Amino acid sequence: MDLLGRRVSVRHRDGEGVRDVVGRVLAAGPDGLRIERRDGELAFVPAGTVLAMRVVPDRPRRTRRAASFSAEELTRITSRGWPAVESVPLGDWELRASGGFTGRANSVAVHGDPHTDEPFAAVVDFYTARGLRPLAQLVEGSVWDRRFEDAAWVPVTDQPPGAIVQVADLAAVPAPDPEVVVETHASDAWLRHYGRVSEPATARAVLEGPATVGFLSLDDVAIGRVVVTGEWAGLAAVEVDPAHRRRGLARRIVDTALAWAAAHGADKAYLQTMRDNEPALGLYGAYGFTTHHAYRYLTAP
Structure with a gap:
């Protein structure tokens, strides 16, 4: 078989x-x-x-709704959808390094117990050895968020300080747009629209890392990325060229991304965006996405 x-x-x-x-x-x-x-x-x-x-059946009856997952569970899930080039466990924490490409892939994901009496020093040592700034991704208001603050770690100021994580159950999935192309690899054109890329090989290692991932594009002016890990879909990198905004292109990308995700076994989805990005919040709200928690980045003093 x-x-x-x-x-x-x-x-x-x-x-x-x-x-x-x-x-x-x-x-x-x-x-x-x-x-x-x-x-x-x-x-x-x-x-x-x-x-x-x-x-066993491909689509078992859902037993948990998206909002019922804890912030720590979602941190693990979202990390699998944006995997670092190098991932090293520190107890339950995940030390992630990817040559500086994005904060998510170059910070310690803090969840659970580090199983060491010197977690802050271990984080500093890991990133210093790789020529990277020690960075921690922390759920806002969590116990470890306060402990890092007490250890004099401070918010970053030269990159996005964090984001909100939104979730939705994929109950009514939209139909895919026939003009949106979904590929399994990030093309040069896709990376150009995404930006934020100084080393294409490193960026592709992160973006293409999961086993089930799709790169969406529409008329060479709009892109998106969707990943499926287990029952979860992760939506990211929805970008529309400034000259072509307010034409519904982002909606067509999201429609196709969610349809593709459902076809690949996902029954719930997450995304990460800035809390002051009103156009994005309005777009995703129409699909039932609601804010689950926020995270921020702190760096060593």
Whole structure:
């Protein structure tokens, strides 16, 4: 049976006993199975450890609504949709480095417990060793947000200071626009419209990192990016050339992105935007997106 892309339930044996993994098969080879769970977390089941396996329905009944996820859960989910070139665990935290391309891919994602008595020093050491500024992505108002402040970390001033995270359940999915093109790789033209790119190879490593990602373009004047990790879709990089704004092009990009995401198994979505971006908030509000939480970047003194 061809398992690629199928949703399966696998019971296997590992060093700690017997475990069950449920998710979509991303790769199947002689060494084993690479499986993506519903929250986007990846699991590997080595060949020879499988005790039982069965195919399960592609679109199970949703058990949790988008707004019910915690800010820490969403931080993990959004990080999987924008994966860093280098990712190193610090306990439950994720140290991310990508040559300076975007704050999300070059900051420590703070969630859970770092399992060390010196987390601030560990973060500074990691980024200093890579020639990068120590940067922490923190949920505003969280316990660790206050602890970083108490450790004299300060808000950044030379880049976007943070963003709000909005979520929506994909109940009524719009029809895709037939003129919007969706590709699996970021073309030179797409990167040119996106901007913010000094090293195309590094940018592509981040943008193209997930297994299921689409790059949308319309008439060489509007773009967007959509990624699916498990049951979640991430919408980003919706850009329209200034001379072509207020013509509904962004809406056509978003329509197609959400339709593509639903076709690839997503039943809820997130996006990140600035809290004062009124045009974007108006656009996304029409699709049912509401603010879930805000995050900010702090840097070491």
